[in-house]
Amino acid sequence: xxxxxxxxxxxxxxxxxxxxxxxxxxxxxxxxxxxxxxxxxxxxxxxxxxxxxxxxxxxxxxxxxxxxxxxxxxxxxxxxxxxxxxxxxxxxxxxxxxxxxxxxxxxxxxxxxxxxxxxxxxxxxxxxxxxxxxxxxxxxxxxxxxxxxxxxxxxxxxxxxxxxxxxxxxxxxxxxxxxxxxxxxxxxxxxxxxxxxxxxxxxxxxxxxxxxxxxxxxxxxxxxxxxxxxxxxxxxxxxxxxxxxxxxxxxxxxxxxxxxxxxxxxxxxxxxxxxxxxxxxxxxxxxxxxxxxxxxxxxxxxxxxxxxxxxxxxxxxxxxxxxxxxxxxxxxxxxxxxxxxxxxxxxxxxxxxxxxxx
Amino acid sequence: xxxxxxxxxxxxxxxxxxxxxxxxxxxxxxxxxxxxxxxxxxxxxxxxxxxxxxxxxxxxxxxxxxxxxxxxxxxxxxxxxxxxxxxxxxxxxxxxxxxxxxxxxxxxxxxxxxxxxxxxxxxxxxxxxxxxxxxxxxxxxxxxxxxxxxxxxxxxxxxxxxxxxxxxxxxxxxxxxxxxxxxxxxxxxxxxxxxx
Numbered sequence: 001x002x003x004x005x006x007x008x009x010x011x012x013x014x015x016x017x018x019x020x021x022x023x024x025x026x027x028x029x030x031x032x033x034x035x036x037x038x039x040x041x042x043x044x045x046x047x048x049x050x051x052x053x054x055x056x057x058x059x060x061x062x063x064x065x066x067x068x069x070x071x072x073x074x075x076x077x078x079x080x081x082x083x084x085x086x087x088x089x090x091x092x093x094x095x096x097x098x099x100x101x102x103x104x105x106x107x108x109x110x111x112x113x114x115x116x117x118x119x120x121x122x123x124x125x126x127x128x129x130x131x132x133x134x135x136x137x138x139x140x141x142x143x144x145x146x147x148x149x150x151x152x153x154x155x156x157x158x159x160x161x162x163x164x165x166x167x168x169x170x171x172x173x174x175x176x177x178x179x180x181x182x183x184x185x186x187x188x189x190x191x192x193x194x195x196x197x198x199x200x201x202x203x204x205x206x207x208x209x210x211x212x213x214x215x216x217x218x219x220x221x222x223x224x225x226x227x228x229x230x231x232x233x234x235x236x237x238x239x240x241x242x243x244x245x246x247x248x249x250x251x252x253x254x255x256x257x258x259x260x261x262x263x264x265x266x267x268x269x270x271x272x273x274x275x276x277x278x279x280x281x282x283x284x285x286x287x288x289x290x291x292x293x294x295x296x297x298x299x300x301x302x303x304x305x306x307x308x309x310x311x312x313x314x315x316x317x318x319x320x321x322x323x324x325x326x327x328x329x330x331x332x333x334x335x336x337x338x339x340x341x342x343x344x345x346x347x348x349x350x351x352x353x354x355x356x357x358x
Numbered sequence: 359x360x361x362x363x364x365x366x367x368x369x370x371x372x373x374x375x376x377x378x379x380x381x382x383x384x385x386x387x388x389x390x391x392x393x394x395x396x397x398x399x400x401x402x403x404x405x406x407x408x409x410x411x412x413x414x415x416x417x418x419x420x421x422x423x424x425x426x427x428x429x430x431x432x433x434x435x436x437x438x439x440x441x442x443x444x445x446x447x448x449x450x451x452x453x454x455x456x457x458x459x460x461x462x463x464x465x466x467x468x469x470x471x472x473x474x475x476x477x478x479x480x481x482x483x484x485x486x487x488x489x490x491x492x493x494x495x496x497x498x499x500x501x502x503x504x505x506x507x508x509x510x511x512x513x514x515x516x517x518x519x520x521x522x523x524x525x526x527x528x529x530x531x532x533x534x535x536x537x538x539x540x541x542x543x544x545x546x547x548x549x550x551x552x553x554x
Contacts, residue, residue, distance in 0.1 A: 070360060110545065110549065111548035114545075114548045114549045114551070117548050117551065121545065121548045121549075124541050124544045124545050124548065125541075125545060127484075127537065127541040128535060128538065128541035128542055128545055131534055131535075131537030131542075133540035134534045134537065135531070135538065136535050138533055138534060139534065161459060273480075316548065
């Protein structure tokens with residue numbers, strides 16, 4: 001019992017924090033539900049994209065930022081071509097996919113060259129890719145690459161504006177089958193098709209875990225050396241895992257953007273990795289073990305805190321910003337604790353192995 | 359000299375994001391021992407302070423503590439056999455690094471003229487790491503020579519980037535160039551660990 005509690009200490013603590021915030025800020029269930037339905041539909045796929053690299057022993061893939069960039073390239077192009085609605089959204093997915101595959105191969109090869117440091121390499125690779133992304137959209141677009149739509153390009157004639165209006169594809173998926181109902185005077189919208197897609201991705205991930213390749217990933221995650229001896233192409237599979245994650249992140253980012261309706265050209269992708277990883281870890285997942293259920297639970301808890309913390313900060317300290325600072329602190333603290341625990345367990349396991357070898 | 363605005367933010371709560379150092383210690387080191395070589399002002403004082411700190415670091419690695427830190431890093435097990443605690447030297451090295459970083463940002467801000475309260479400390483580490491790597495250091499070996507060469511090269515690239523790239527691309531590209539070079543260097547170093 002005590003052990004079970006300890007093992008689930010993180011999600012229990014988080015649920016407690018959320019409940020405390022809800023009580024303090026006197027948040028009503030309909031409001032919370034309408035907010036959470038929207039936020040779950042936005043973020044679930046991004047969190048799901050982290051699972052496959054964890055299974056394959058790559059750890060938390062901070063490189064999903066790169067996938068998000070691929071998604072945004074798709075979004076920018078369809079706005080430029082002026083293709084609205086579900087057709088535009090489908091085309092954005094279609095454009096983003098090959099870009100994400102290429103970038104995923106590049107990231108995966110990088111991970112193969114930096115074995116054991118995949119997480120920090122992924123983080124830095126995200127920053128690096130952000131530099132190239134800026135180079136592309138802030139300087140090359142309009143000066144080297146012909147791109148002339150005055151609504152998107154900065155007045156100086158080159159470089160994209162800070163925001164790209166995605167209203168042509170806003171709610172392309174969410175509003176496909178609209179469902180609205182009133183609950184205590186609050187209108188609640190349920191984006192049915194988005195949830196169908198999320199469930200499909202959950203099932204696909206679960207199915208993938210059971211396939212031959214999924215089992216190979218699991219073996220690699222447990223011990224890459226033994227997996228290699230057993231005849232598994234470890235290096236190739238690590239690239240495949242990274243590609244799958246990157247592509248899923250690109251699709252997830254587009255799903256996110258079609259709900260938001262505006263693209264912050266230079267910042268929408270920056271926080272994707274941190275937030276998805278914090279959401280996953282909040283559920284008690286670790287660097288080496290995470291399930292689909294944990295991804296969904298973590299998204300619920302993390303985004304409840306997102307909704308609750310500014311309101312609780314306002315109720316407690318009279319300032320919404322204080323709640324926000326607290327939330328940022330908690331998000332980074334969760335990531336830090338998870339990484340430190342991982343390193344600690346890793347050195348301890350190595351120590352035990354040395355002891356038993358003697 | 360302009361009157362110093364109160365360091366508190368407009369609404370009376372919280373400090374401003376940027377504090378001007380004008381009239382406090384703006385450029386104290388830069389102005390001290392400053393001299394001019396063919397029209398270029400050289401901030402002699404800052405260079406003297408930097409040189410002194412270089413000498414102190416050099417001296418430190420010849421003291422007992424410095425040698426134990428270096429020994430523990432080159433081989434943890436041999437060091438332990440010689441009675442050097444791995445954990446202790448790690449903490450010592452980190453403390454020294456943090457202290458030097460604190461001095462570093464004060465020297466930086468006196469030359470820059472402003473204190474950026476919320477962003478500067480967060481953004482300080484990456485350029486510094488890129489500098490030392492460009493200078494030829496690796497994750498396991500770095501010298502003061504690497505620091506000098508690397509800082510000179512990295513800052514030169516950033517200074518030269520603007521006039522060179524403006525031949526092809528309009529606009530100030532140096533910030534983007536900094537992102538790409540700095541993170542590219544760190545990535546390169548990460549792929550080099552454990553290889554000879």
